[in-house]
Amino acid sequence: MVDAVVVGSGPNGLAAALVLASAGLRVQVHEAAPTTGGGTRTEELTLPGFRHDVCSAVHPMALASPFFRAFDLAAHGVQLRQPEIPYAHPLDGGRAVLAWRDLDRTAEGLGPDGAAWRSLLGPLVRRWSQVVDTAMSDLRRLPRDPFAALLLGLRTLEQGTPAAAARFRGTEAAALLAGVAAHAIAPPRRLAPAGAGLLLATLGHAVGWPVPAGGSQAITDAMVARLEQLGGRVVTGDRIDDLAQLPPARAVLLDVSPAGLLRIAGDRLPAGYVRQLRSFRYGGAACKVDFALAGPVPWADPACARAGTLHLVGSAAEARTAEHAVVRGRHAQRPYVLAVQPGVVDPSRAPAGKQVLWTYAHVPNGSPRDVSDQIVAQVERFAPGFRDLILATHVVPAAQAGGHNPNYVGGDISGGAVTPWQLVMRPTARWDPYRTPLPGVYLCSASTPPGPAVHGMSGLHAAGRALRHRFGVRTDPLALLRAAR
Template identity: 50%
Template sequence: MARRATIVGSGPNGLAAAVALARAHYDVRVIEACATAGGGARTAELTLPGFRHDVCSAVHPAALSSPFFQAFGLDRLDWIVPEASFAHPLDGGRAAIAWRDLDRTVVGLGADGPAWRAVVRPLNRHLAQVAEFTGNQLIRVPRHPITAARFALRMAQVGTMTGRRVFGTFRTEAGAALYTGVAAHANTRLPSLAAAASALYLLAHAHSTGWAYPRGGSATISGALVDDLITHGGSLDLSHRVEDLSALDWGDPDAGDLLLLDAAPRLALTLPDVPARYARAVRRYRYGPAAAKVDFALDGPVPWTNPDVAAAATVHVGGTRHQIETSENAVAAGGVTDRPYVLLVQPSVLDASRAPDGHQTLWAYLHVPPGSTLDPTELISRQIERFAPGFRDRILATHVMTAAQRHAYNPADIGGDILGGSFTLAQALRRPVLSTTPWRTPMRGVYLASAATPPGPGVHGMPGWLAARQALRDTTDRHLGLHDLFG
């Protein structure tokens, strides 16, 4: 009789763990609270018929460099890699553009071009080493110490006020804003070393593999993983919300059965006989600010004042470095400014399948305090209108998901935190506990497989794969690699 593996949560990480274990001949069942699989990689008609919106994640900078996705063969999907990885509109019709071509970006940044090249080139030239270094818990010795040292130096250079003064990096309004828009993805105080680490990782991808997204929406990623799971004998148990693991029949750990959680780590504490020390460590794990999102159905393209902004699927709307930092620091202190930082995706500029002919879909969120009930529609619309006069006239319909609604929709997003935990250096070391094997819990057969474990947030499947690999090592004494399962 095959060993059983039960996966709670069908996000990209849960599905990655599921397909790995199914290929290792486990009898796999994936339990999902929603009516469809996918977690943060779902696509749905949220506004009007024919307008397909990504429910959470839309653009996936780390997808094409992910060792798991590469081994699984997700490169077979129809990926769109924009010529402009991201754009940053500025007042007066100006814009800074991060072209995938680093040299083109350098030319466009003028006086800040050499500094941009100096920061990015040593990292994007060694993207695999950067991904390896950042994709594992930081308490172990890196396999590529020179790349790790370069990365750390640049963190200090761009992520601290002292580094800014000493190195004088990004002195122009355009260069400073272009960098800060990326750093703000981390949803934490700015400047900070943690945000700098996130920004450098994203910039290395922006000027190499690019910030890609699949034609048809993020659901195509989930669909490919689900198809493989079913092909290898696995099953999906949808519309089944699990809030107490003590009542869940997941098998016999003494027989080698497994329970993997693509969920908030605190769900593991509902099991019986959780060691007190582990419970305290999990309770100390902190969650960060949240995201409040609006999806727009538009009757045409966003009328950006600067036409180059239309070349990028991802747009950072927030103005100057000072304005973005003021916005993000206000959120960290429990508030929201009148001119917030907005992360915007306009997928249909390059993907006609996302909206009816001549129309557009738009996805945008701002950061808010955890649990917020703020409807962000007006704040987001005002910021877009600032750089695209006439935007409001293009709106046909909207769909709102507040931070509180996000938490209700997906209990793994505590308070609406879509990053799986507060993004700090301390929690890079302790994610969610300080351990060389953070996916393993003290409860036999139970493993964590969510973004709250290394390497953290993003649609890349790596936390799920690393949890599955750890489980296979512990229960079968087999050190299976990706090539063993997908080669």
């Protein structure tokens, strides 16, 4: 007998399960894959001894999100290691723009735009926890710190509109910010990606962009271990195609996409709700390529060897061009490439002297194309000689991404298009986006607010609703987590 069932063991599903278990409920998690974690897994994808993160690799939200601040990964044995340079943006000519943890040091490297960078991000960095609390809320209530919300809102309005052109005089600061904003797989100079970019840039200076020692699987393993300590149970290799497969429970939380909800419960849902789920828009996608390398990447700018994350696209104009191509359903000739070199701080990822390189390129949703040649060309552009170091590759085109995580519909790793409407009204236009029309059934995936990233907050918000509605527990979910720690 169980009180609550969770389908999906990604970070949001596990977060929901932990909140429910912290309230003293009997919880069971069902996972279709043979291993837990969803997008937060680590495997030997290329050669023996080379450990690659299957999806997420860099985790600022593991330090910043309210869920993980309450859960405290360090207390559960997870080492989050900090690259000296959170992210770098190589440019042609053998130079790169560097985002250091220190805001002032970063500004000093931006020349005439240093003061503009400092004035843009400084107020956000000083109030980073309040800014994160606003961004990670359910987007339904007044913010606890209206001033922090106003700071983020006004800067998003500037950077997401043509007004952004007036901020920087040169090209380097603009490129640095555009590279971060493009994480949203959308043109940087739009509201939603601009807000995401400002939040990520703020966290780079406030908490860093760490990588977990041993890989992202360490985060999942810590969450599963704590869940089991609280009496929860995880069943792997158990694909749920119908709610009838689940054991009787007072609450069911689904860490699935809208398409997954339709597959599992479509015949039980009201026609109007089904229409809204079918109209949900999925966004641009990623073709992921992992490399096993004979040695470190030979960056033209040696400082890039100290960066955990690199944005490989060139100028801000090139980033906008590449992302606009994806939105229009085309492959960019020079795509935006996100690269992570975890070996900068974690030598356990590869045999001695070797390295792994994690990359993906943005492509149209559903693309079957292997763009590894374009990714290699973009890395080689900023690191001549890279091609000669490749020992093996592992490629997952966007169209195949759903094979290891059904939530990545068409290769959309964000759980839905990142637009202002779809961040707030996600996945449907309802005041309670987590509660479905089925009694006791909730959605807790990245297709609900606050959206993508490994933060656990969609799971926390959904679990809080389930506790109130189904069990009469009105305690703050974060307080439950802290009390059970």
